Every structure is written in structure tokens, then in C-alpha cells.
Amino acid sequence: xxxxxxxxxxxxxLTVGTAVQGGVQAADEITVAALTFVSSSPLFIAQExxxxxEEGLDVSxxxxxxxxxxxxxxxxxxxxxxxxxxxxxxxNLAANGSLKVIGAQSREEPGFEFSAYLASNAxxxxxxxxxxxxxxxxxxxxxxxxSFHLMLGLLxxxxxxxxDAVKLTTLEAVPNMMSAxxxxxxxxxxxxxxxxxxxxxxxGGRIIGWVHDYTPYQLGGLFTSSDNVEERRDVxxxxxxxxxxxxxxxxxxxxxxxxxxxxxxxxxxxxxxPIIQQYTDATPDAIKASAxxxxxxxxxxxxxxxxxxxxxxxQGLVAAQADPASFIDLSFIDSHFxxxx
Amino acid sequence: xxxxxxxxxxxxxxxxxxxxxxxxLVFFALVLGIWQLAGSRGWxxxxxxxxxxxxxxxxxxEAISGNLWIHLTASLQRIGLGWVLGTLAGLALxxxxxxxxxxxxxxxxxxxxxxxxxxxxxxxxxxxxxxxxEASKLVTIGMGVFFPTVVAAYSGVDTVPRNLVRxxxxxxxxxxxxxxxxxxxxAMATIVAGxxxxxSLALILVVAAEMIGAEYxxxxxxxxxxxxxxxxxxxxxxxxxxxLGLLAGTGITLLERRLLHWR
Amino acid sequence: xxxxAEAIGHDYGPLPVLENVDLAVREGEVLAIIGPxxxxxxxxxxxxxxxxxxxxxxxxxxxxxxADCLNPLTFVFQDxxxxxxxxxxxxxxxxxxxxxxxxAERRRRVADALARTGLSDFAAALPKQLSGGMRQRVGIAxxxxxxxxxxxxxxxxxxxxxxxxxxxxxxxxxxxxRERTTAIYVTHNLSExxxxxxxxxxFSRRPGRLKELVEIPLPRGQRSGAQAQVELAALHDRLWGLxxxxxxxxxxxxxxx
Ligand SMILES: Nc1ncnc2c1ncn2[C@@H]1O[C@H](COP(=O)(O)OP(=O)(O)OP(=O)(O)O)[C@@H](O)[C@H]1O
Ligand SMILES: [Mg+2]
Numbered sequence: 001x002x003x004x005x006x007x008x009x010x011x012x013x014l015t016v017g018t019a020v021q022g023g024v025q026a027a028d029e030i031t032v033a034a035l036t037f038v039s040s041s042p043l044f045i046a047q048e049x050x051x052x053x054e055e056g057l058d059v060s061x062x063x064x065x066x067x068x069x070x071x072x073x074x075x076x077x078x079x080x081x082x083x084x085x086x087x088x089x090x091x092n093l094a095a096n097g098s099l100k101v102i103g104a105q106s107r108e109e110p111g112f113e114f115s116a117y118l119a120s121n122a123x124x125x126x127x128x129x130x131x132x133x134x135x136x137x138x139x140x141x142x143x144x145x146x147s148f149h150l151m152l153g154l155l156x157x158x159x160x161x162x163x164d165a166v167k168l169t170t171l172e173a174v175p176n177m178m179s180a181x182x183x184x185x186x187x188x189x190x191x192x193x194x195x196x197x198x199x200x201x202x203x204g205g206r207i208i209g210w211v212h213d214y215t216p217y218q219l220g221g222l223f224t225s226s227d228n229v230e231e232r233r234d235v236x237x238x239x240x241x242x243x244x245x246x247x248x249x250x251x252x253x254x255x256x257x258x259x260x261x262x263x264x265x266x267x268x269x270x271x272x273x274p275i276i277q278q279y280t281d282a283t284p285d286a287i288k289a290s291a292x293x294x295x296x297x298x299x300x301x302x303x304x305x306x307x308x309x310x311x312x313x314x315q316g317l318v319a320a321q322a323d324p325a326s327f328i329d330l331s332f333i334d335s336h337f338x339x340x341x
Numbered sequence: 342x343x344x345x346x347x348x349x350x351x352x353x354x355x356x357x358x359x360x361x362x363x364x365x366l367v368f369f370a371l372v373l374g375i376w377q378l379a380g381s382r383g384w385x386x387x388x389x390x391x392x393x394x395x396x397x398x399x400x401x402x403e404a405i406s407g408n409l410w411i412h413l414t415a416s417l418q419r420i421g422l423g424w425v426l427g428t429l430a431g432l433a434l435x436x437x438x439x440x441x442x443x444x445x446x447x448x449x450x451x452x453x454x455x456x457x458x459x460x461x462x463x464x465x466x467x468x469x470x471x472x473x474x475e476a477s478k479l480v481t482i483g484m485g486v487f488f489p490t491v492v493a494a495y496s497g498v499d500t501v502p503r504n505l506v507r508x509x510x511x512x513x514x515x516x517x518x519x520x521x522x523x524x525x526x527x528a529m530a531t532i533v534a535g536x537x538x539x540x541s542l543a544l545i546l547v548v549a550a551e552m553i554g555a556e557y558x559x560x561x562x563x564x565x566x567x568x569x570x571x572x573x574x575x576x577x578x579x580x581x582x583x584x585l586g587l588l589a590g591t592g593i594t595l596l597e598r599r600l601l602h603w604r
Numbered sequence: 605x606x607x608x609a610e611a612i613g614h615d616y617g618p619l620p621v622l623e624n625v626d627l628a629v630r631e632g633e634v635l636a637i638i639g640p641x642x643x644x645x646x647x648x649x650x651x652x653x654x655x656x657x658x659x660x661x662x663x664x665x666x667x668x669x670x671a672d673c674l675n676p677l678t679f680v681f682q683d684x685x686x687x688x689x690x691x692x693x694x695x696x697x698x699x700x701x702x703x704x705x706x707x708a709e710r711r712r713r714v715a716d717a718l719a720r721t722g723l724s725d726f727a728a729a730l731p732k733q734l735s736g737g738m739r740q741r742v743g744i745a746x747x748x749x750x751x752x753x754x755x756x757x758x759x760x761x762x763x764x765x766x767x768x769x770x771x772x773x774x775x776x777x778x779x780x781x782r783e784r785t786t787a788i789y790v791t792h793n794l795s796e797x798x799x800x801x802x803x804x805x806x807f808s809r810r811p812g813r814l815k816e817l818v819e820i821p822l823p824r825g826q827r828s829g830a831q832a833q834v835e836l837a838a839l840h841d842r843l844w845g846l847x848x849x850x851x852x853x854x855x856x857x858x859x860x861x
Contacts, residue, residue: 068568075388092570096388143568169473170561172552176465180554185473317569508685511655512675512699512750522698526689603689603730 027058028235033070033079036063036280038290039106040083042246048275051245055238074099074225081239085220088145088317091309095322100229100329103240104300105220108212109293115151115211116196123187124206131155131209135165140177140186143170145317148190153311154215181205194289218304229329240332244298251296303338391573396580399573415557416547423482424543431487435494456488461549473554481550486539493535497528533597540589544582605676605753606631606666607652613660614647620811621647627805627814632784636797639807640851645790646758653677653756669753674703678752682759684739686731693727696746717749737768755787762792776800781825794843798836804843809850816846
């Protein structure tokens with residue numbers, strides 16, 4: 001129904017577009033599906049600073065509470081562009097052929113504290129002092145195939161331990177993970193750093209390491225529907241350009257360090273924070289604490305995606321026929337790196 | 342002149358729906374056929390609506406790997422135990438409310454206040470109280486079963502004709518005998534009708550209960566499949582739940598025939 | 605055993621239903637209670653049977669019931685009050701189960717009660733399979749099984765059709781001819797009272813008072829002869845006069861507020 005409506009609107013704007021031919025060319029209307037997370041900031045910056053407009057795009061946002069629906073909205077054609085984290089569910093959807101990854105979202109980058117391994121107090125007392133000690137312990141995750149599960153898998157590959165030696169407990173949502181670890185019901189969790197810090201501050205657990213120190217990897221991506229890539233290539237190109245400008249602004253503002261290697265947030269950051277706040281409802285401190293690394297050109301760590309898919313396939317969580325080559329489209333951004341040969 | 346003779350027109354039909362086995366089967370077959378056709382002809386994407394065959398295949402793969410049975414037994418244990426616990430507790434409070442003024446005065450507002458709370462919303466609390474192990478799952482299912490059972494039990498007691506109780510009293514039957522031989526059997530029809538609802542509720546709630554901390558179970562299977570976007574497995578799990586629902590319904594019908602043969 | 609009502613009065617909330625009823629039921633007699641509808645007959649019977657606490661006055665019991673009596677004051681209900689999930693035998697057994705009887709004695713009592721009410725062939729039947737008359741016979745069998753000292757019957761035949769009523773009436777008649785079980789028999793029907801009762805208590809309209817106690821001097825079972833009929837007709841007229849006055853004023857009261 002909604003799609004029909006959308007179609008009707010498109011058809012209508014098309015006729016209007018032809019009618020006013022000769023005047024100002026009507027902007028292409030597109031819908032962006034997003035989460036109200038700081039990691040989606042380039043999308044918001046591009047909107048507020050008029051980068052979309054300059055590309056002749058009329059962008060409206062559709063906000064979701066969870067990552068899955070964002071991907072589904074793109075696959076079903078209800079939205080044109082989306083940004084979320086990579087999960088097994090995402091890859092299964094992508095393997096289906098309906099969407100294409102065209103750029104990068106956040107990445108776990110050395111020096112940028114983003115996700116933390118957090119041990120419960122009891123487990124810490126018992127000797128869980130580092131990610132290396134995880135085998136033989138129970139790890140709380142949201143779901144099989146989630147980012148957290150993926151992080152564990154990458155860690156197991158990096159440290160060469162048997163991932164089955166870590167007992168998994170699915171807890172559905174991050175708040176449940178937080179309450180489970182702080183009541184010693186699981187030995188450890190992997191949490192967004194600022195939440196891990198908060199729990200540690202309340203004496204509810206101990207941070208035993210950071211993901212970026214062990215397994216830097218591509219957290220998520222920018223994607224669009226295969227139909228868009230095929231039929232509205234020029235719209236996609238324009239959108240990617242605007243997104244890259246947003247990403248560059250973000251990187252400029254949030255990727256700064258002082259001489260001692262501590263992150264600093266200068267004028268640029270202060271200028272962007274109100275924009276991000278407007279969409280995420282987070283406090284300036286929370287924004288700074290959760291400002292992850294986003295590639296300034298939106299470039300993907302392509303090898304990382306291949307590695308993720310492979311591991312998830314080994315676990316039986318992603319369909320065997322899923323082929324990253326078929327759902328990553330490298331043609332919109334030149335600087336993608338770590339390309340598999 | 343002879344009066345015209347007409348046959349009387351029958352006007353007493355309808356309002357007595359019966360059941361025909363074959364119509365249901367034919368209808369099901371037709372729906373499945375169209376569904377399968379839509380899938381194999383590519384009218385709908387297999388991701389959005391997997392075809393019946395794909396669902397069957399997904400289930401078969403699980404069955405062959407042996408996982409299906411592990412999921413089934415895990416869930417059946419939770420459903421069974423949770424249902425029994427919720428039912429026993431519900432019957433106890435419901436019957437007490439049917440019999441005693443104090444229990445009724447306390448119980449009625451209690452039920453009204455707590456019945457509408459979605460147990461799923463309380464799940465994080467249950468986890469804090471009962472942990473992420475089996476206890477919180479049993480509580481989730483048990484709580485869902487408890488309240489409708491309370492309502493069924495006490496309204497069941499209310500439907501027991503007063504004159505039967507008076508009769509029993511007039512023959513000096515002891516209190517316990519009146520409860521066991523008059524009140525309980527008299528309330529049984531309503532209670533068993535309640536079972537029909539609570540068994541379905543238990544099946545619904547097992548999905549919520551297994552959302553958290555469940556390695557195995559139909560609910561865990563369904564939720565995980567949803568997160569993984571494996572819609573054929575998702576619907577496969579749902580089909581399993583439906584079949585369990587059908588079986589449970591049949592079981593209740595048999596129970597009704599046994600317990601309420603006198604009706 | 606004798607049942608004596610002493611200055612019984614009863615109110616349902618603000619509604620006075622019985623006023624100052626003094627009534628002594630003699631051992632072995634059948635006492636019929638008649639009166640206009642709503643005058644408190646059922647209420648009185650419940651009080652006499654210990655199912656209702658009277659607002660005023662008290663009920664006294666004099667003498668001991670016979671040795672094999674399990675339930676001295678035993679009701680037969682207008683609506684039979686049978687458990688629909690129990691068979692005929694089961695319904696009779698229900699009232700014996702809590703007594704310490706050997707199972708042989710219990711079975712004997714059930715069989716005996718069913719035999720006396722002509723239900724032996726229907727022991728296994730469920731109430732829903734029986735006609736109304738047979739259901740009331742189960743009610744009577746159940747009452748007989750406990751060997752009551754006093755039977756309390758609240759319009760036991762009024763839910764039945766005329767023929768069935770006649771048949772059961774004959775049963776009652778022969779029952780009370782054979783054994784002299786004390787009985788209080790509430791009825792609307794004058795001819796029932798005249799066939800069965802030794803005395804007829806006529807009640808006024810609500811609040812019910814004992815208006816008159818009429819003796820029927822003819823022995824039960826000898827009331828069908830021509831001479832008896834004449835006497836009974838006279839009694840009938842007298843009783844009818846009493847009730848009609850009450851019933852009429854009850855109706856008038858209703859009509860004029
Ligand atoms: N439980 C009760 N609460 C309040 N009022 C009652 C109750 N039972 C009976 N009454 C009222 O008390 C009055 C006497 O009732 P009762 O049943 O004793 O009359 P009755 O003489 O047996 O009448 P009937 O001939 O119709 O059976 C009636 O007006 C009735 O409405
Ligand atoms: Mg009455």
C-alpha cells in the first residue's frame with residue numbers, strides 16, 4: 001500500500017517535473033532509513049549543511065528503533081538509502097540480491113575506543129582479566145549473528161581460540177546484557193564503550209579490553225537497493241557524494257588527538273554536536289563518548305566484510321551462497337581498501 | 342372457485358453452523374497450492390514469503406540434523422512445566438476466590454490490576470528477579486497462564502448452581518466433600534474452557550520466554566531465524582507452533598469428552 | 605423426632621417475610637403448608653431444615669431419630685437438585701459417602717432406595733437421560749437412603765406435568781401408608797395437601813403468619829370413598845376460602861402499591 005502510494009507520489013512529481021520544464025529542475029525525492037545513532041551522523045550532517053540539496057536531492061528521513069528494519073526497508077523498496085551495522089541478518093538479506101553495499105559506516109579503528117569487552121565482577125575476581133581469558137566463560141550477546149557475536153568470532157580468529165569454548169547466552173537487547181553482566185548472570189559482554197564505562201563507573205563490572213585493540217573491523221555500511229543502482233545510478237552517485245562530504249566533516253571534527261594521543265573535540269566538533277543532537281537526542285558528552293571512527297571518504301574495509309561473511313557462513317548463520325562480491329558495489333567510491341584479490 | 346394451494350415455505354434454516362472435515366482440507370490445500378505457485382512462479386520474493394516447500398525443506402533440514410527435536414523438547418518442557426505451575430497456582434487462587442470472601446475481596450482487584458500487564462514487558466524484571474535460567478522462562482509462561490486460569494476458576498465456581506450446594510449442605514456433606522464433589526465438578530466446564538485459552542497462551546509466551554538466555558527452544562529458534570532473516574526457518578518454527586496448538590486443542594477436546602461426558 | 609418452631613420471624617433485609625410462627629410438627633405426621641405465593645413457605649422450610657438462620661425465634665428438636673438415621677432433617681427439592689455428572693446410583697451414593705458405612709451397607713442402602721422408588725433399572729443412567737418424574741424419584745430415593753427422621757419437601761411435584769404428578773402422588777401416598785416418616789410438605793396445590801396431609805397449616809400473605817391449622821381427620825389411603833370425598837370437599841372449600849382471601853388481598857396489595 002505504502003509502496004503504491006510512494007509510486008503514485010513519484011509519478012506525480014515526475015509529471016510536475018516535466019510541466020515546469022525550463023524552470024528550476026525539481027529535486028529528486030529520496031527517503032533515507034536510519035537509526036538515531038551517532039554512527040549515522042554523516043547522513044544528518046549532509047542534510048543540515050545542505051549537501052543533499054546541492055546535489056539536487058530532496059531527502060526525508062524514516063527512523064527506526066532497530067537495525068533489521070532499516071535493511072528490510074531498503075530491500076522492500078520503502079526507502080532508498082540506509083546505514084546500519086553488519087549482522088548475519090543483514091548479510092542474508094543482502095545475499096538475496098535486493099540490496100547493495102556502497103559505502104562505509106563506522107569501523108573499529110585502532111585508537112578509537114568504541115566497543116569494549118566487559119567482565120562481570122565475579123568473573124573478574126575469578127580471573128577473567130583479558131579477552132584472552134574468555135574461553136571457558138559465558139558471554140552475553142543480543143542474538144546469534146549480531147555484531148557482538150561477530151566481534152567474538154573475529155576475536156576467536158585473531159587469538160586462535162575455539163569459539164565454541166565460549167558459552168553464548170542470548171539476551172535479546174543491550175539493556176538486558178547490561179543488567180545480566182552487572183548481576184553476575186553472565187561472565188562477560190561486549191558493549192558500546194560509553195555504556196561499558198558507565199557500568200564500570202557504577203562498579204557493575206570491569207572493562208578488560210577494547211575491540212579496536214584486537215580486531216579492527218568494518219562495523220557497518222551505507223547501502224541502497226539493487227534497483228536504485230541499476231535504474232537511478234546518477235541519484236546514487238549524487239547521494240554518495242553528499243554522504244562523503246558529511247563523513248569528511250564528521251572525520252574532521254571527531255578524529256582529532258592531542259600530543260599525548262588523547263582524543264580532543266575542538267570547534268568543529270562543537271559545531272556539529274547540535275546537529276547530531278537534533279537527531280539522536282543524546283547529550284554532548286554521550287555524543288563525544290560514542291563518536292566512532294567513520295572513514296572520511298566513506299571507504300569500506302572490503303576485506304573485513306569478506307572475513308565477516310566467511311566466519312558467519314562457517315557458523316551456519318549466513319546462507320552458503322552469499323557472496324560479498326555480489327552485494328558490494330565498489331564503483332561509487334574510489335578509495336575502498338583492503339580489497340581481496 | 343377453488344383456493345390456490347401452495348406449499349409452505351421452510352424458514353427455519355441457518356444459525357446452526359456445523360463442521361465439515363472435507364471443506365477445511367480442500368480449503369487448506371487450495372491455499373497451500375496458490376501459495377506454492379506464487380513462490381515458484383516468482384510472484385513474491387522468497388525472502389518476503391517463502392513457499393510452503395521451502396518452509397518444509399527448512400524444517401526437514403532441522404529435523405535431519407536433530408536440532409528440531411532438541412528445540413521441540415526444550416520448548417515442550419517449558420510449556421508443560423510453566424503451564425502446570427501457572428494452572429495449579431491459578432486454580433488455587435481462583436477456587437479460593439470462588440469460595441471465600443476474603444480471597445475474593447483481595448483477589449478481584451489483584452487480577453484486574455495485573456492481568457492486563459504484558460508479561461513480555463516484565464521480562465527484563467523477571468531476569469533480575471529470577472535470573473536468565475529456566476526460572477524466568479517458567480515464570481513468564483506461568484504468569485501468562487495464571488491469570489486467565491484464576492478468572493476461569495472463580496467464574497466457574499460462580500456458575501455452580503446454588504441449589505446443588507444447598508442440597509449438599511442439607512445432607513450435611515463436609516465442606517471438603519462439597520468442594521470436591523459438587524463445586525469442582527460443577528466448575529469444571531468453565532475451567533476446561535479456560536485451558537483452551539491458556540494452552541494457546543503458553544504457546545504464544547514460549548516465544549517471549551525464549552527470547553532471552555535460551556540456547557534451544559522453538560521460540561529461540563523462531564527469534565533467531567527472524568534476526569538472521571531466514572524467513573523460511575522462521576515460518577517453519579511458526580508452523581511447528583501451529584501444529585502444537587492444533588494438537589493441544591485436540592487434547593483439550595478429548596479431555597472435555599472425558600471430564601464433561603455428562604453434558 | 606419432633607420439630608418445633610418457636611416464635612420464628614424472618615426478614616430479608618428490610619423485607620419481613622415471616623412473623624411469629626409457632627408450629628410443632630408431631631412425630632409421624634405429614635404436615636402440609638399452604639399459603640399465597642411469596643408468603644415465606646420456602647423460607648420457613650429452610651429455617652426448619654437448618655439451612656437458614658432465622659432473624660427471630662428458634663427451632664427445637666425433641667426426641668432422638670431412629671438408630672439407622674444418617675440425616676435427621678432431609679430435603680426433597682422442587683428442582684430435584686441432582687448432580688448432572690453423577691449417575692442415578694451415584695447421586696444417591698453421594699449422600700452416604702461421608703458416613704462411616706461399610707461399602708456393602710452403602711451398596712445395600714443405594715439398591716434399597718432405588719428399588720423403593722422403582723429406579724433399579726436406571727442405576728447407571730445420567731439425570732439428563734431421565735424424565736422429570738424419574739428425576740424427582742431420584743431425589744426421593746436419595747432422601748430415603750439416609751433414613752430421615754423428618755422429610756422436608758418444598759413443592760416436590762410442582763415442576764412436573766399433571767400425569768407424572770399424579771403417579772408420584774400415589775408413590776408418596778403409599779410411602780406414608782407403609783412407613784410413618786414425619787414430613788413437612790410445602791405445596792400450592794390443595795388437592796395434594798388433602799391427599800397426603802394429616803394437618804394443613806394455612807399461612808397468611810407476606811409477612812407470613814400461621815393463620816389456621818386444619819386437621820384432616822381421615823386416615824391416609826382411605827380418602828377415595830364416596831363418604832370421604834364429601835368430607836374432603838367440605839375441607840377443600842374451607843381451605844380454599846382461607847387461601848383465596850389471602851391471595852386476593854395479596855394481589856390487590858400488588859396492584860395498589
Ligand atoms: N434470599 C432472599 N433474599 C431476599 N429476598 C428473598 C430471598 N428469598 C426469598 N425472598 C423473598 O422473600 C419472600 C418469601 O420467599 P419464599 O421463597 O419463602 O416464599 P414462598 O412462600 O416459598 O413462595 P412461593 O410459593 O412462590 O415458592 C418472597 O417475597 C421472596 O421474594
Ligand atoms: Mg417457595
